[in-house]
Amino acid sequence: MDVIWQERLSGARAEQVRDLVAAAAEVDGRAPIGEHVMMNLGNGEGNHLVATERPGGPVVGYAYLDLTGDNDGNVVAELAVHPSHRRQGTGSALVEGLLAKAPDPAALRIWAHGETPAATRLAEKFGLRRARELWRMRRPLSDAEPLPTRATPEGVVLRTFRPGADEAAMVAVNNRAFSWHPEQGGWTEEDVRAREAEDWFDADGFFLAERDGRVIGFHWTKVHPASPGTGGEPIGEVYVVGIDPDAQGGGLGSVLTLAGLHHLRSLGLPAVMLYVESDNTSAIRVYQKLGFDKWDADVQFAGK
Numbered sequence: 137m138d139v140i141w142q143e144r145l146s147g148a149r150a151e152q153v154r155d156l157v158a159a160a161a162e163v164d165g166r167a168p169i170g171e172h173v174m175m176n177l178g179n180g181e182g183n184h185l186v187a188t189e190r191p192g193g194p195v196v197g198y199a200y201l202d203l204t205g206d207n208d209g210n211v212v213a214e215l216a217v218h219p220s221h222r223r224q225g226t227g228s229a230l231v232e233g234l235l236a237k238a239p240d241p242a243a244l245r246i247w248a249h250g251e252t253p254a255a256t257r258l259a260e261k262f263g264l265r266r267a268r269e270l271w272r273m274r275r276p277l278s279d280a281e282p283l284p285t286r287a288t289p290e291g292v293v294l295r296t297f298r299p300g301a302d303e304a305a306m307v308a309v310n311n312r313a314f315s316w317h318p319e320q321g322g323w324t325e326e327d328v329r330a331r332e333a334e335d336w337f338d339a340d341g342f343f344l345a346e347r348d349g350r351v352i353g354f355h356w357t358k359v360h361p362a363s364p365g366t367g368g369e370p371i372g373e374v375y376v377v378g379i380d381p382d383a384q385g386g387g388l389g390s391v392l393t394l395a396g397l398h399h400l401r402s403l404g405l406p407a408v409m410l411y412v413e414s415d416n417t418s419a420i421r422v423y424q425k426l427g428f429d430k431w432d433a434d435v436q437f438a439g440k
């Protein structure tokens with residue numbers, strides 16, 4: 137087996153990685169590599185670890201190492217092996233490569249999207265520890281599961297986001313609400329504008345709460361087309377809900393979440409999902425009261 141680091145992927149290599157990731161998602165029911173890595177596969181420099189059966193042969197395993205990392209100073213990796221080339225040591229070779237390249241193995245985080253026996257065993261084999269767990273929660277949007285009602289707090293007005301005008305206010309609330317979060321904190325207006333340029337962006341599904349003309353909370357929704365990772369049907373997402381710490385605890389989180397759920401239901405979507413840190417008990421409680429149940433979990437494994 138040949139396992140090499142590449143700073144740039146040729147167009148043909150990037151295409152093979154896309155095919156590998158699609159084949160893995162089909163078999164595993166979850167995409168193994170995140171959207172941000174896939175979007176940049178063919179452009180610019182990065183740390184790509186490519187496994188082939190012989191030098192120059194087709195890609196059978198792939199890992200990406202993000203050395204910029206998260207807001208907690210960890211470098212972050214994702215990896216996948218083509219379903220027809222599993223259990224031949226490729227996953228192990230990729231993990232060895234990641235552990236060797238990471239500046240500090242204890243600060244290496246490897247994502248397993250969905251907890252499969254294969255990922256669990258691979259982590260065990262290298263003595264990796266569970267460092268973080270992100271839950272996916274899901275709720276049907278059918279008429280059989282009516283949405284609860286919640287009164288909007290006194291003096292609060294809801295409206296939708298205005299591109300070009302609301303970025304600064306939204307980012308200020310986001311960064312105050314997520315000052316502790318490894319990825320969601322420290323956003324810039326540019327991060328918001330980059331998402332506004334994506335196909336899925338819809339200002340009608342992006343809700344702001346204001347008090348005395350000041351933004352104090354928001355709920356940004358997203359719609360995913362049907363794919364293996366969505367359970368085979370289109371699904372809505374509670375993409376980000378952020379409430380200014382000064383306005384937390386007053387029921388605004390539920391009100392904003394519900395505004396988004398009504399919007400997603402009006403689009404005819406059968407269900408809605410969201411990601412939440414497994415130790416964020418207050419958020420989980422809010423979502424459970426709105427009818428969400430745990431669907432599955434993404435785990436970050438860390439070196440020693």
Ligand SMILES: CC(C)(COP(=O)(O)OP(=O)(O)OC[C@H]1O[C@@H](n2cnc3c(N)ncnc32)[C@H](O)[C@@H]1OP(=O)(O)O)[C@@H](O)C(=O)NCCC(=O)NCCS
Pocket residue numbers: 160164168214215216217218221222223224225226227228229246247248249252253254255256257258259261437
């Ligand atoms: C997890 C994954 C990368 C493993 O790739 P792989 O090439 O099959 O891994 P290896 O052949 O090196 O196997 C590693 C160990 O896991 C075990 N293993 C692999 N698949 C397994 C399964 N389905 N059930 C139980 N054990 C399994 C192997 O037997 C081996 O253990 P051993 O060396 O003690 O015998 C692959 O299944 C995959 O791409 N899954 C989807 C993406 C993912 O989960 N990535 C995160 C990994 S932390």
